[in-house]
Amino acid sequence: MPPHTAPTAVDLGARLLGRPLEHDRVLTGGQHARTVMADDAGRRVVVRTFPRGDDAVRREVAVLTLLGPLGELAPSVLAHGQVDGVPTIVTTALPGAPPADGLDPMVIAEQMGAALARIHRIAPVGLPDESRAPTRHAGRLAARAREAWERTDRTRVLTHGDFWCGNAVWDGAVLTGIVDWSGAMSAPRGVDIAWCRQDLVLLGAPDAADRFLRSYEVHAGRLVDDVHAWDLIAASRADPYVETWEPNYLGIGQSGVTAPVIRSRFDAWVRHLLG
Structure with a gap:
């Protein structure tokens, strides 16, 4: 987390714009950037600052132009x-x-599936190419993920890279936007699909993971035949540190999604995937 306070972040944004900004509130839900809402003469803007030497801003600007x-x-x-x-x-x-904490996960799933299909139609021109191949962890899950990798469709699309409910913005039960694009890349569609399915599982709604997939397939006009393989790969990637996502969930108001709950739901999901 950058070492400066929210007012300092607003000051940095004001200096970039060349005019004053008024601090509104800190936006929580992530650990990489300091994110604040500010008022720009009656218009709301978002200021995000990153650790020194981080290239997230350059990467985010590149993708937002697409x-x-x-x-x-x-x-x-x-x-x-x-x-x-x-x-x-x-x-x-x-x-x-x-x-909202009480928003039906099926509603989240349906609308996020439709939004992701729109994202994946965009050509990933100029974005870094990333395969998201399984890492070399020990254990049964990691071994199964490496085997699953051979069954995946690796056709590249524009992927968000961290497609979960905390990076979606809602007006009641209506999805109004997707934020935090600094991790976007040219990668297989399964990267985003499996990551969002895993998030819905951690919210306590494994059935919503299937609803999300169906929504995506309908709006994308194609079936995703390798979803189980990508689920294994995503789980293998998350396994070493999944409990550390507690601040992300608490930051978006999901008070029941604590570290022990995350690990319990994740382990049940892994048992399901391993059969």
């Missing part, structure tokens, strides 16, 4: 650069908030 086809679902860049050596980006603020 997202015109998403229209209102993606933010626009207002200013970016380094201020006092701190990578900073100012974007438009999408209307809405993280998903």
Whole structure:
């Protein structure tokens, strides 16, 4: 986490824009960036700052220039650069908030599947190429993930890279946008699909993971035949540190998704995947 406070982040954004900003609130739900909402003469903007030396701003600017086809679902860049050596980006603020604690996971699944299908139609021009091949962990899950890798479709699309409910913005039960694009890349579609399915499992709704997949397939106009393989790969990737996601879930108001709950739900999911 960058070492500066929320007002300092707003000051950095104001210096980039060349005009004052008024601090509104800190936006939680992630651990990589400091993210704050600010008022720009009556317009809401988002200021995000990253640790010194981090190239997330450069990567996010590159992908946001590609997202015109998403229209209102993606933010626009207002200013970016380094201020006092701190990578900073100012974007438009999408209307809405993280998903409410009581929002039906089936609603989340349906709308996120439709949104992801739109994202995957965009060509990943100029984005870094990433296979997301399984890492070399020990254990049965990792071994099964490496075997599953051989069965995957590795056709590249524009992937978000961290497609979970905390990076979606909602107005009640309506998805209004997708944020945090710094990890976007050219990668197989299964990367995003499996990551979102795993998130729905951690929310306590494994049935919603299947609803998400069906929604994606309908809106993408194609079947995803290798989803089990990608589920194994995603689980293998998350296994060493999945409990550390507790602050992310608590940060978006999911008070019941604590570290022990995360691990319990994850382990049940892994047992299901391993059969």
